[in-house]
Amino acid sequence: MKKNKLLEDQVAAYKGKYSAALEAMYDSQRNNFLQSIGEAPKDTMPTILREFLDRATDNESHETADYGWLEPDGTFHEVEWGEHTKWADDYMREHMTDDEWLESEFYNSGDYLTQRGWVLLHNPAQGIAIPTKDPTKRYTKAQQDFLYGYYIDRNQSDRANEIMEE
Incomplete structure (x- = not known):
């Protein structure tokens, strides 16, 4: 035994x-x-294709748009697919003085925002959004709450739980 x-x-x-x-x-x-x-x-089926099909066949309406920028305070800015760099450029030009803009050292405006704690929700394959943040930063509580709701709303409970565990 x-x-x-x-x-x-x-x-x-x-x-x-x-x-x-x-x-x-x-x-x-x-x-x-x-x-x-x-x-x-x-x-x-490759993940990239599965995610594209999941999003393409999703007929439910959602509280938030699929893609955009998420501020550290949880404010979400809807951005059309493929327009996140232009949006970040426009946002920075509107919120920075000319001197701040010229003195800033960054590769691109998206890097500038993520270095300040912003999260980009995007997906190059037009699937369910992937959160991209500065790897040296943690999500704020407000960002975690937003992302949890975002993924729950899209029937992605595994992703929602991963966000809360991080």
């Missing part, structure tokens, strides 16, 4: 490690690995 219990515990531990390893892989890596061991991948 003790031997069976020990074996069951070992199997459970290996299953946990196996699941964790699969979760850590990119979709293409996971699919290749599963095929190499004779298992059928669960979803062979």
